[in-house]
Each structure stands twice: as structure tokens, then as C-alpha cells.
Amino acid sequence: xxxxxxxxxxxxxxxxxxxxxxKKIYTEKGSKAKEVFSILKQNLINKIESTKNISKETNEIxxxxxxxxxxxxxxxxxxxxxxxxxxxxxxxxxxxxEIIDLMSSTNAYMKERSSDIQRxxxxxxxxxxxxxSGKFIFYNDSLAVIDFLSIxxxxxxxxxxxxxxxxxxxxxxxxxxxxxxxxxIDTTKLTDNSDSVITKDGKLIIEPPAEIxxxxxxxxxxxxxxxxxxxxxxxxxxxxxxxxxxxxANIGSLExxxxxxxxxxxGVGLFRTEFMFLAKDEPLSEEEQxxxxxxxxxxxxxxxxxxxxxxxxxxxxxxxxLEKELNPFLGIRGLRLSLEFRDLFKIQLRAILRAAYECNxxxxxxxxxxxxxxxxxxKSIIEECKKELSRxxxxxxxxxxxxxxxxxxxxxxxxxxxxxxxFMSIGTNDLIQYTMAMDRTNNKVSYLYLPHNNAVIxxxxxxxxxxxxxxxxxxxxxxxxxxxxxxxxxxxxxxxEFSMESSQISFINMYHTYLMEHNxxxxxxxxxxxxxILQNLLDDFWIWLKEKNFSRGGIIS
Amino acid sequence: MALSKEFILLNKTGLHARPAANLVKTxxxxxxxxxxxxxxxxxxxxxxxxxLTSLGAEKNAKITVIVEGPQEQxxxxxxxxxxxxxxxxxxE
Numbered sequence: 001x002x003x004x005x006x007x008x009x010x011x012x013x014x015x016x017x018x019x020x021x022x023k024k025i026y027t028e029k030g031s032k033a034k035e036v037f038s039i040l041k042q043n044l045i046n047k048i049e050s051t052k053n054i055s056k057e058t059n060e061i062x063x064x065x066x067x068x069x070x071x072x073x074x075x076x077x078x079x080x081x082x083x084x085x086x087x088x089x090x091x092x093x094x095x096x097x098e099i100i101d102l103m104s105s106t107n108a109y110m111k112e113r114s115s116d117i118q119r120x121x122x123x124x125x126x127x128x129x130x131x132x133s134g135k136f137i138f139y140n141d142s143l144a145v146i147d148f149l150s151i152x153x154x155x156x157x158x159x160x161x162x163x164x165x166x167x168x169x170x171x172x173x174x175x176x177x178x179x180x181x182x183x184x185i186d187t188t189k190l191t192d193n194s195d196s197v198i199t200k201d202g203k204l205i206i207e208p209p210a211e212i213x214x215x216x217x218x219x220x221x222x223x224x225x226x227x228x229x230x231x232x233x234x235x236x237x238x239x240x241x242x243x244x245x246x247x248x249a250n251i252g253s254l255e256x257x258x259x260x261x262x263x264x265x266x267g268v269g270l271f272r273t274e275f276m277f278l279a280k281d282e283p284l285s286e287e288e289q290x291x292x293x294x295x296x297x298x299x300x301x302x303x304x305x306x307x308x309x310x311x312x313x314x315x316x317x318x319x320x321x322l323e324k325e326l327n328p329f330l331g332i333r334g335l336r337l338s339l340e341f342r343d344l345f346k347i348q349l350r351a352i353l354r355a356a357y358e359c360n361x362x363x364x365x366x367x368x369x370x371x372x373x374x375x376x377x378x379k380s381i382i383e384e385c386k387k388e389l390s391r392x393x394x395x396x397x398x399x400x401x402x403x404x405x406x407x408x409x410x411x412x413x414x415x416x417x418x419x420x421x422x423f424m425s426i427g428t429n430d431l432i433q434y435t436m437a438m439d440r441t442n443n444k445v446s447y448l449y450l451p452h453n454n455a456v457i458x459x460x461x462x463x464x465x466x467x468x469x470x471x472x473x474x475x476x477x478x479x480x481x482x483x484x485x486x487x488x489x490x491x492x493x494x495x496x497e498f499s500m501e502s503s504q505i506s507f508i509n510m511y512h513t514y515l516m517e518h519n520x521x522x523x524x525x526x527x528x529x530x531x532x533i534l535q536n537l538l539d540d541f542w543i544w545l546k547e548k549n550f551s552r553g554g555i556i557s
Numbered sequence: 558m559a560l561s562k563e564f565i566l567l568n569k570t571g572l573h574a575r576p577a578a579n580l581v582k583t584x585x586x587x588x589x590x591x592x593x594x595x596x597x598x599x600x601x602x603x604x605x606x607x608x609l610t611s612l613g614a615e616k617n618a619k620i621t622v623i624v625e626g627p628q629e630q631x632x633x634x635x636x637x638x639x640x641x642x643x644x645x646x647x648x649e
Contacts, residue, residue: 063575064578071605073605073608103607295615298571
């Protein structure tokens with residue numbers, strides 16, 4: 001059996017399934033219940049305080065649990081519910097629900113704390129989760145860090161839940177401890193003690209065939225080695241030829257933003273706003289968007305680039321009732337669609353303009369721009385939004401405006417487009433698809449996905465050169481930006497910013513450090529036969545990485 | 558006579574779980590001093606973690622602190638230091 005989940009903490013687990021965190025019922029009422037409650041509470045506080053050898057992050061989570069347990073308001077709620085006739089278990093449940101309601105009314109981050117509080121109520125009544133020796137993949141419909149209070153971290157092979165989130169404490173804790181954690185799995189289908197694996201793309205496979213198991217075992221060993229080493233390469237400022245190189249994150253939601261911020265990424269090179277729209281059956285309101293943009297921008301010190309809706313092509317929004325197109329990748333998509341659905345576009349622009357007033361690190365970016373006239377039209381809609389907002393006495397600011405370069409004609413014509421914008425970001429997935437005339441959803445032509453092809457590199461080089469001649473910066477937010485093999489080439493070409501999934505950043509950081517100590521000459525002028533040079537550089541890097549030993553201070557030998 | 562002072566939250570995530578837990582832990586030392594936090598029309602007990610986080614005060618939020626009791630001055634000073642210190646939140 002194979003179940004696909006959502007990854008909260010990436011990795012590979014191999015072990016037996018085990019359910020933890022059972023409910024226990026206390027039927028005491030009235031003053032007897034109050035007595036039992038204070039004993040349970042004290043027991044749990046003692047247990048938390050006696051937990052040793054915990055990391056700084058775990059300690060912070062435990063401080064929060066203690067703060068809730070010792071909060072006079074928690075006791076008030078318990079008493080109130082007991083007086084209403086609840087038994088102790090009912091009172092604890094009702095009280096935690098009330099606390100959750102109170103806290104959920106605020107931002108998304110606080111909302112995620114609700115699972116912690118719900119689990120706190122359950123663990124309060126049943127703190128014992130002792131397990132015999134052995135490594136397990138623990139599961140239940142919901143779990144929180146507190147469920148693992150009495151389990152040695154080294155015995156936790158993986159975690160599976162039905163309900164979850166990338167920014168729950170459990171997710172943060174799992175990432176800090178390199179414990180794979182996948183949620184959105186139907187846990188009612190699981191039984192204890194079955195041999196299972198979690199794959200790095202978020203699948204739970206029960207009773208996997210021997211060949212898959214062996215392959216995963218090997219992958220897991222290599223992964224652990226790399227993770228151990230990558231830890232020493234975070235948080236560094238990168239320079240190349242005396243120029244600062246920006247490494248930013250691609251995010252698709254506020255949750256992703258929290259994950260990136262936790263990984264100490266300084267900024268966002270691409271906030272794919274359409275993901276939030278795709279997740280709902282109706283468009284997001286201006287207010288909803290405004291809050292999300294503001295909360296996201298506040299997480300970072302550097303620029304957060306909000307890309308306006310990139311719908312069409314392979315991404316559809318049902319409520320727009322778009323006509324079926326014969327050739328959707330060449331049809332109404334990206335900015336073309338926004339210009340067609342002005343009302344939807346205006347709501348998003350208004351939200352961004354308002355958020356930009358509060359957060360000076362916001363930038364705006366239009367996708368799929370082909371000709372200058374499209375930028376002019378988009379800007380005139382921004383002017384309309386400004387007038388409306390002034391009339392409504394709402395604060396706004398127009399942030400810096402950039403465009404994605406994904407269309408070959410736009411790349412060739414960059415000198416014409418640059419005057420209208422503050423920066424450019426190269427979207428390589430589409431740029432390669434259009435340049436090579438290869439449908440990126442068709443496996444049979446995937447051999448034509450060649451980022452290093454002379455034609456593609458010529459286009460990229462032109463965009464970079466034009467931006468620099470005009471004293472503007474240029475980034476890249478497509479997959480090519482995190483494919484390590486191309487990194488030295490893009491550095492040499494002069495790219496200023498690389499934006500990628502935040503999980504990839506430590507690898508690029510490591511490679512950058514390596515490249516600074518090694519010669520990367522002879523790459524330019526580019527010729528696709530030189531891919532061999534890039535391949536050799538990367539191969540040498542992996543060998544170097546295996547042989548070196550690292551300490552917190554850097555390289556030992 | 559109660560003492561009150563306005564503060565702007567400087568740390569990235571405002572009064573979220575970790576700063577609030579920190580704050581409550583420190584403010585519990587001022588046993589006989591009443592400490593209230595006001596924001597957006599709500600006034601809550603500064604020694605209650607649940608109430609503090611329920612304010613939903615984010616970065617740049619302007620909050621008012623009202624203290625009353627024997628250690629008023631000290632309490633205000635401590636809160637001011639914690640806010641200016643961004644609750645010890647790392648920010649680079």
C-alpha cells in the first residue's frame with residue numbers, strides 16, 4: 001500500500017509503525033475534579049522540567065507548554081466548565097477548544113498553535129508513552145511535540161499524522177531534529193508493527209518490496225552524511241568577484257514563508273500567489289491577501305517579491321470559467337490573464353499596494369510579459385488602484401516593479417523592456433520550453449530540456465547584460481537556479497540573485513564555498529560542449545565533500 | 558495611580574507564542590503588581606499567556622501597557638527592555 005502525504009519535514013524513514021497518544025477519560029466532577037486537575041497539571045509540569053538534553057528550540061516549545069499550563073486563565077476555564085456540570089475530561093476538552101478559538105482569531109501562525117493546545121489537553125490526561133527499544137514511525141490523527149515528551153528522540157524514525165501543517169511546532173521540531181514528518185495521510189488505514197518507509201517525496205509505503213527498501217537504505221545513509229555537513233554552511237553572506245550574491249526562497253504560501261524564515265533565508269525571490277487561489281473555490285478577498293502579504297513580508301529583512309497571479313497554462317481556476325484553449329501554454333496566461341480579468345487583478349494589486357505601505361521590503365512582479373504595452377497596461381491599472389485607494393483614504397505605496405522573463409522574444413527584447421521596470425527575474429522553466437519548443441508536460445520530449453543549450457544561454461546572457469548596462473539587478477527563479485551543475489556558469493554570467501525552494505539553499509551555499517577555493521575559469525565564452533567542465537566541477541565537489549570533515553568553525557581537514 | 562506607556566513591537570513576529578511565553582515568565586516575578594496589555598480595543602492580563610497571544614499584535618503594532626502596584630516603574634522598565642530587545646529573537 002502506498003499513501004501520498006504532504007511533507008512537513010523532508011527525509012527518509014525505515015521502521016515499524018506505532019500509534020501513540022491515546023485518550024484517557026477522567027469522569028471526576030466538582031471539587032474532586034479540581035483536585036485531580038491540579039495533580040495532573042503538576043505532574044506534567046514536573047515531567048517537562050525534568051526532561052534533559054533538549055535543544056534550544058525544543059526548550060522554547062516546552063516553555064510555551066509550561067506557560068499555558070501555569071496560565072491562571074486556563075484554570076479559570078476549567079473551573080467554569082466544571083461548574084457547568086462537565087466531568088474533568090469534558091472540561092479539559094471544552095477549555096482547550098475555547099483557548100483555540102481565542103488564539104485562532106489572530107494570524108495564521110497562531111492558528112497553527114491550536115494543535116499544540118489540543119494535544120496538550122490529551123497528554124495532560126495521559127502523559128505516559130513509554131516504548132520499548134527499537135525505531136518506530138509514530139502515527140495518530142493529530143500529534144504535537146508534547147506527545148514525544150517521554151520518547152528518546154533517537155528512537156523516532158519518522159512521524160505520520162492526518163492533520164498537520166508545515167508551521168506547527170511539531171513540524172519545526174521535526175525539521176530541527178532531522179526527523180522525517182509527513183501529514184495528510186489517512187491514519188485509519190494504518191496498523192501497528194507493519195514495516196513501512198517514508199520516501200523523500202512524501203510517500204508512506206507499507207510493506208515495500210525489497211528492491212525499494214534497499215535503494216532507500218542507501219539513499220538514507222548518503223542523505224544523513226550530506227545533512228550533517230550542510231549544517232555548517234548556513235547563514236553565510238556569499239560574494240563573487242566582490243559582488244554580493246543573493247540567495248532567496250521560492251514560496252507558495254505564508255506557511256512556506258515561515259519555513260524559509262526558519263531556515264534563515266533573508267528574502268523571497270518568488271511568492272507564487274496563485275497557489276493560494278488554487279487552494280480555494282472562490283477568489284481571495286483584498287483583506288485576506290493584504291494580511292497574508294504583510295505577514296509574509298514581516299518575516300524577512302530582504303526583499304519579498306510578490307508575483308501576481310500566474311494562472312493559465314497548466315494552472316486553472318474553475319470560477320473564471322475559462323474557455324478551453326487548444327494551446328494553453330501559448331494562450332491566456334500570466335499577465336495576459338490578469339489584464340483580461342481586471343477586477344481580479346485589481347483586488348490583488350490593491351492588496352499589494354496597501355501591504356507595501358506597511359512593509360518597505362515588498363516588490364511586485366508580473367509573469368509572462370511579452371511586450372512593453374502589457375507592462376504599460378498593468379501600470380495604468382496600478383494608477384487606477386492608487387486613485388481608488390486615495391479616495392477611500394487608505395494608505396498605499398507603489399513598490400518596485402519587476403517582470404519575469406519567460407518568453408524568448410522578451411529575453412531578446414530586454415533592452416526595450418528594461419526602461420519600464422526596476423528588475424528582471426528569469427523564469428527558466430517556461431523560457432526553456434518556449435525556446436526549445438518542448439512541452440514540459442510531455443515526457444517524450446523531456447530530452448530537450450537543456451538549460452545549457454547555446455540558444456538558452458544566449459538569451460539568459462542578453463537579459464543579464466541588459467540589466468547591468470541599465471544599472472538594474474537581475475535574478476532567476478526557475479529550476480535552473482537550484483540545479484547545482486549550472487551554478488558556476490550563472491555566477492560567471494553575472495546573475496545577482498538566485499531564488500529556489502528553501503530546502504535547496506544549503507546545498508548551493510556549500511557549493512559556493514567550494515567554488516571560492518577552486519578555479520572556475522574557462523567557462524566563458526559559453527559553448528554547450530563545456531557542460532563537461534561543469535560536470536567535472538560538480539563531481540569533484542561531491543568527492544571533496546565526502547573526504548572533508550567539518551566542525552562548527554568550518555573545515556578541519 | 559496606574560502607570561501607562563505605549564510601545565511599538567519591533568520583533569518580526571509580534572506577540573506570538575515564544576515572545577509571549579518569555580514575557581509571562583518574566584512578569585510573573587512582579588507578583589503584586591497588576592499588568593495589563595491593551596491593543597486594538599482589547600485589554601488583557603499581561604501574566605496570561607493565552608490572553609496575550611489572543612491579542613494578535615504583530616510587528617509594528619502599537620500596544621499600551623498599564624501597570625498598577627508596588628513595582629510599577631520596574632515592571633514598565635522590564636517590558637520596555639524586552640520589547641527593545643525584540644524578546645531576544647534572533648534577527649539577522
